[in-house]
Amino acid sequence: MNARLIISKILLLSALLDAHGQGTVTFNYDQQSATESTGGGIASVIQANQPLGQSFTPTLMSVDFIRLSLSDASFNSVGATLLVYLREGSITGNILGTSDPMTMPDRFSGYVNFFFSTPVSVNPGTQYYFQPWLVSGDPSWGIVAYNAYGYPGGTAYANGVASPGFDLWFREGVIVPEPSSGALLVLGLCAFAARRRLP
Secondary structure: OOHHHHHHHHHHHHHHHHHHOOOOEEEEEEEEOOOOOOOOOEEEEOHHHOOOEEEEOOOOOEEEEEEEEEEEOOOOOOOEEEEEEEEEOOOOOOEEEEOOOEEEOOOOEEEEEEEEEEEEEOOOOOOEEEEEEEEEEOOOEEEEEEOOOOOOOOOEEEOOEEEOOOEEOEEEEEEEEOOOHHHHHHHHHHHHHHHHHOO
């Protein structure tokens, strides 16, 4: 069997493997006020305190997602759909990106990833702002804020005013795809084939 035939079969096998499953992804957190193991904080009602959000200072060149700690303050059989705006200049500044909306059921309390369909380009070292926004549903949904997170790269905003010493619970960063098993197989077999062809 010649090398071209072997490589074409490897590529075909790889395509079949990739069709049945993609590689996993890694969340690379750039900025955060806390982690999931950090306690404390109370829920601040999102819509009643607009413009509400948080400033942050990225060190990476893009933002793929923003993770928030959210909770339903009113158990009334009504969930909510929220999204996140990423702004420049101020909490009411130009919108650079809008996340995909996320729908949560009534009584939900936990962490939610808001993904941007395309990475939002940012300048490392420049302050940006994110703003959670209620699209529809129960207006009593809250976001966790605390005066002991101590995030050095920004501060929380409520009613459009900075709240020094307070931060929203957040984590932001980029998604790093890991290669699928098929891609790794192709790479390994191509390296093996190339090695065998060397004198």
